[in-house]
Amino acid sequence: MNIKQHTIKKSVTVSGVGLHTGVPVNMTFLPAKPNHGYKFQRVDLPEQPIVDADVDNVVDLSRGTTIEQSGARINTVEHTLAALVGLQIDNVLIQLDGPEPPIMDGSSLQFVEVLESAGMEEQNALRNYYEITEEVRYRDNERNVEIAALPLDDYRITVMVDYNSPVLGSQHASLTDIRQFPKEIAACRTFCFLHELEMLHKQNLVKGGDLNNAIVIVDRIIRDDELDYLASLFNKPKVEVKKEGILNNVELRYKNEPARHKLLDLVGDLALAGRPLKAQILAARPGHAANVAFAKKIKKRMVESAKNNIPHYDPKLPPVLDVNQIYKLLAHTYPFQMVDKIFHLDETTVAGIKNVTINEPFFQGHFPGNPVFPGVFQIEAMAQTGGILVLNTVPDPENYWTYFLSIESCRFRRMVVPGDTIIFKCELLAPIKRGIAKMQGQAFVAGNLVCEAVMSASIVRKK
Known part of the structure; x- marks a missing residue:
């Protein structure tokens, strides 16, 4: 893990459409000074308001994490934030000319690639880690979700998902070194079940959804006329169900790609706690609501520890100034x-x-x-x-x-x-x-x- 803070060397841009809004958007990453953190800016709105990537700004968790501040809203921020955390970038301003980052292929891969093309710049400031010293635990009995953070002088995450489905059963994914994120996690795409896709369309969501930017899992018998309807819905000549129980839209990049994507989401959502973490994170059946609730518990611990007002000095770390x-x-x-x-x-x-x-x-x-x-x-x-x-x-x-x-x-x-x-x-x-x-x-x-x-x-x- 990096000792000093990093930003990017130059501005870079990605373009696409938002998953839920369907609005075309250009998203530009800009270098930022030390201790700036992650901030989004809506350059398409009057006065170009800035939205801090902060768990206290979360306003909606329906099929993604949405933040809002000063009347400006940013939808589905988790994939963007995951890319930044995974590359150990601390300070960046993210400008958008629309309400939502582009969905790209449903993963963080294109964000990682464009950020890597910008290059990393070390800054003369130490990373302000928050180190978990006592266990932090969250549980949602209704959804059977449990997340725990245990003390560790590193950042590791293990995720388990279990959907009680013959197609998508129990899966595990682990990230034992944050440097593995770009190659092992970033390319893992979002997924949904077929019945969810139908429901989301009825709710006027996933306007920017396409069979190329999500894994669609077929969890029931589907008729030919339904496949024809899906083909017309997504402007495809033909849609088929593969023997694995997924639509023929994509090939899985990993057998446990859904579990890896849930880990990606968790990395992005926990970025909203506001500081890089040192902890062992264990999560069973996580989702955005649980991730954000857990991030709030961690931030509360941060705030309470800050009340002591004593700077944390670690003699093992190099000085800012000798x-x-x-x-x-x-x-x-x-x-x-x-x-x-x-x-x-x-x-x-x-x-x-x-x-x-x-x-x-x-x-x-x-x-x-x-x-x-x-x-x-x-x-x-x-x-x-x-x-x-x-x-x-x-x-x-x-x-x-x-x-x-x-x-x-x-x-x-x-x-x-x-x-x-x-x-x-x-x-x-x-x-x-x-x-x-x-x-x-x-x-x-x-x-x-x-x-x-x-x-x-x-x-x-x-x-």
């Missing part, structure tokens, strides 16, 4: 180099660490015999961390200085001693205006708040 990169920006020298590593940096927030060691020079004279890290140095280290955030807002940070203007509401909550690792977090309280930045700064040791302050600073171009 000590040499930090002080090319800040231009401090010994003994005023107070930050060892920046491990998170986006437009509004920065997080870094300071390893407190007994060999630092001030311990010789500050409380000899009772070494305590001075509070003024905690503030200085917090300010240097915030300085990185401020300098990140200009294209040429090496040409700027940052200066303290004020410190407010400063509190020291606990003593910091040698051997402690301090995690500093600084967050902008408002957009930077006229070179003035106001930040909330916090310092944590072992999950405990040790220091906090509201700091103001100015950014000034070097003469």
Whole structure:
């Protein structure tokens, strides 16, 4: 799994018709900055509203996952999102001139191919994984659906489907490495039973449906006149039933292609939780309603964990900025180099660490015999961390200085001693205006708040 975030190198477009709306549409993937995530944009509507790919924006689950925001609706987003997750692309803007991504062949394959043609670009930001630390479970007794997420330092999915059908019985599919998605899962197409197809047409859905973009499973005896009707419905010269119990529209790409497609749908729907996951996902008889309900449970866990407000630091991961990169920006020298590593940096927030060691020079004279890290140095280290955030807002940070203007509401909550690792977090309280930045700064040791302050600073171009 990727450590850093990725986007695409250039814009690429796919064209087709929406499965349910039948509306011709051009869908363009555009590169996006770090921490942008997945966003759709309806460029055919006034003011071109943006719809975040967020589980809270789901408004309809009838034969697909539909999201809506600011009056703009995007139908059937799961195949598009699955392609992005499967390629480990984190940040992209998806522009559409219609209400629904093109169905293409009913899989994610064409999306994967066009995204691969764009090329991947690594970004200077770590992926913001949400790691499942305790089991999360969802069950729908009425539909006999069960989905569970178990702790795992990876992303693996196993899906089982069972339709109590002699044609499509019990099937399993697994994805043990996300890098397998493009070759093992992406090409697996959507499917439906014949009786569902008839019902969907009566409901005025699948207007863009074609016998080339879905596997149609025949689960009952069908008369010749019905086959003739289907042929006329889909503008085909002839429709037959194969011995496998499917229409002669397509050849199966895998014996368990339906189960693999259900796995594809699950990958796409879980993208709506908002962050890449580390978990073992086990799903029995999943569908869009269950997938989205499960994604909501995961997002709720994310929100609850975020309330602790402590950035997660994993020393195994490479830094966003190492000590040499930090002080090319800040231009401090010994003994005023107070930050060892920046491990998170986006437009509004920065997080870094300071390893407190007994060999630092001030311990010789500050409380000899009772070494305590001075509070003024905690503030200085917090300010240097915030300085990185401020300098990140200009294209040429090496040409700027940052200066303290004020410190407010400063509190020291606990003593910091040698051997402690301090995690500093600084967050902008408002957009930077006229070179003035106001930040909330916090310092944590072992999950405990040790220091906090509201700091103001100015950014000034070097003469």
